[in-house]
Amino acid sequence: MRNMYPEPQNSPVPWYFVFFILSPASAKGESTPKVPWTSLAQVAGIAVIASPAILTAPAIAGLGTVGFGAAGPVAGTIATMAQSSIGSVVAGSPFAIAQGAAVGGYGVGVLNGIAQGAGLAVTGLSTLNSLVSDCGKDKDQEKKRKDQEKKRKDQEKKRKD
Numbered sequence: 001m002r003n004m005y006p007e008p009q010n011s012p013v014p015w016y017f018v019f020f021i022l023s024p025a026s027a028k029g030e031s032t033p034k035v036p037w038t039s040l041a042q043v044a045g046i047a048v049i050a051s052p053a054i055l056t057a058p059a060i061a062g063l064g065t066v067g068f069g070a071a072g073p074v075a076g077t078i079a080t081m082a083q084s085s086i087g088s089v090v091a092g093s094p095f096a097i098a099q100g101a102a103v104g105g106y107g108v109g110v111l112n113g114i115a116q117g118a119g120l121a122v123t124g125l126s127t128l129n130s131l132v133s134d135c136g137k138d139k140d141q142e143k144k145r146k147d148q149e150k151k152r153k154d155q156e157k158k159r160k161d
Contacts, residue, residue, distance in 0.1 A: 038133075041126035048119030052112040059111060060101050068102035 048054055067077025074080065082095060089095050100107025 038126045038130045042123050042130075045119040045121075045123030045126065049116050049123065052115035052119070055115040055118075056101075056108065056111045060108065063098055063102040068099050070103050072099065 067074045067079030073083050079099075083089060086093075086095055089099075097107040097110050101111050
């Protein structure tokens, strides 16, 4: 059978791995490969803990689109409507944090802290999931081995009879 996914020349990325994960089972004639979601979640969580800007930079850029500008809320935008409905903005409120992040002030640190907390939660929960899901595997494997042994002995007994 010819190789359906040849690796590009001089490629630093092992494309065969990407295609193995993403290819449909029918194309390979095999069962669907198991995607390591737990490991991917752990890596993503650690990446966000190490560099929260992965999440916060797009969020901060999005603040400008809703009207949070460098000099304050831009007239006629969602930010000015929100501020007019709030009235007096209290320090530390979500509106103040958003405005602070838009101008590069303390709000950036708050958003980075929130992102790192989320990354820590994702990493912790995915690690806990992998530990809990592996708890009974030894017993299951032992039972499976004993069942196979019994089946083999039964087959040998039938052959002798």
